[in-house]
Amino acid sequence: MGEFIQFTLNGLMSGAIYALIAVGIVSVFKATKVVNFAHGYIIMFGAYFYFTFSVIVPGAAWAPDWLQSWEPAWMVAMKADLPMFSPMGAVLDWLSNLPRIILGLAGAVICNALLGLLIERTLMRPLIGQSTFAMIMITVGLISVLSGTKGLIWTADAEFVPHIAPNTPIRLNLFDTPIFLFGADLVNVAVALLLFGAIVAMVRYTKSGVAIRATAEDQSTAYSMGISVPRVFSRAWVLAATTGAIAGAILATRNGVSPSLGLFGFSVLAIVLMGGLDSYVGVFIAALTVGFLEAMAQWQFGGEFAEVVPYIAVLVVILIRPHGLFGQKEVERI
């Protein structure tokens, strides 16, 4: 029973991060009707930008020392007195990493926003008004371009990056079995949920959110109502790229940066389709479900089975409900 709870918690935590990634795909789809096959690679870029600004830049010769490791006198004094593996030690470690974590996150978000803007301007905008098939296939081509560009810029593989929160282990006792949670994981989940909630609230209540929804409903009507559709498009891409940057940074802290982060995007794509492309609620439920199922598969059958869980789940779901769990059925007219 205790093991079950442990795996359930792990699954739900990765599910929350799936939800954060999925929100990027859904936002772009809602605004532009384009499903971004390359979203996983945009996340990978976010992770590598985080790696660049939190590991490479602080490690450079010209960077000030406090950026690499901030250790004022009081912290050194406090550290000296602490026993090994104490929670306070983890917090202090995190504090001394804090400057480079902040630099890393800021750098990742800004660079990824620029990347999203660049993609939207050069590849998507010229095709506004044409069939979405071309735009979707362009994102397929973008997969190769992004993964190749990554290979040109960064040769690092499976490098580790600092956690974005103190990684204190938390030990609980439930049903007489110990359950381990890590502070960083909990903060990751909190960040993911907060961002997800913020984006859903933004789309529902703010003016630009209303513009996104109007564009999703009918582009030409939105145009005639004074909404700048191209601006909505670029906002959606920037939103997707920035959430992708944070998701990428979180993923990088969990497993290190590696090109396999790109493949992660495909399982999230499966999750998005499972939930229904245009429904935030459906995608959230699907993300948590897949996270849970993955953890169960990992527990019962071993790690390699977890990889195919999203794909099997999406096949089952779209065979039964072709538009996903909560997706809107498209009305087709001949």
Next chain:
Amino acid sequence: MITGDLKATYAADERVLNNGYKQAFVLAMAALCALMPFIANDYIILVASQMGIMLIAVVGVNVVIGYTGLLSLGHAAFMAIGAYSVPILHRLMDNIGLPDGIMPFIAIPGAIAISAIVGIIVGLPSLRVKGLYLAVATLSANFIIIFLIELEALAPWTGGLVGLNTPDPNILGWVFDTQREMFALIAALAFVTILAIQNLFRTRVGRAFIAIRERDYSAEILGISLFRYKLMSFAISAACCRLAGALFAYFYARILPEQFELALSLQLVAALIVGGMGRTMGPVFGVMIIVMVPEVLKFTFGMVAGGAAEVAQLRAPVQEIVFGLLIIFFLMFEPLGINQLVDRGIRALNRWPFARG
């Protein structure tokens, strides 16, 4: 209006090679392929064989994406099934004690049947879902099939992560153990495949596919069974990919699961988009470009770097970027592919000196 292309009889209009340019091109290619095993060097034979294998696969992809309009990103999996069923069937037949000479006659059709069945299974979602959902469904199928191949439990059959050694085909006692002989086989089968698919689209079945592409509901109202024809399209296309996979297995000494991952599916789609979707010659032009890109890059990098390891390392990423840019470029500036460029050229040639374009 197209000028200089007069047809006096219906028979002339219905011919596969309905103008002089096509006749000249096909005859020249046939002559070239027939001569190649005798005159070309090993390197050219290797590249040409790769082209032939890719060509058969892309012709299959063209049936589903180009003619039937079903977006599929999982065709590498069909090639994988084709490639893997060859050594497995060979081993089975070894156990029964069949002579080597007739094995390919059973292995190739047998595995085409296997793959057509898998094609139908993968195509089943296409009855319920369309467009994007189908693309993701086929993509998922690709991941699942590769996963099954790599699975430990099936490793006695599939070799798992380390792959399988593949046999040389032995047709009635003639062992195809050199690449030159294999090239002859591949070229012949590629010609047959293109011809068969071209002919398919002059029949009821092919026209039904095109009707489904244009508007599936309208096609159904016209009396075309979507169930039957969508599955048939997937089966035919899977069978072509499977043939390509079988030749792949016969051509190379060893097959690995990672050769059939998403990158290959993307390459097949890239070749189709670059060449031109829904046209017979599209795959031919597309495959020429897609197979030539790595070779040209290899050549350029060799010239620039002269073997420096750091520069040579950059070749694989550059190759990926070029593939991606090719897809993007053609989608943005010439969505109908090279085929359209060639058509335009031929038209200009026909009208010259009276008009251009």
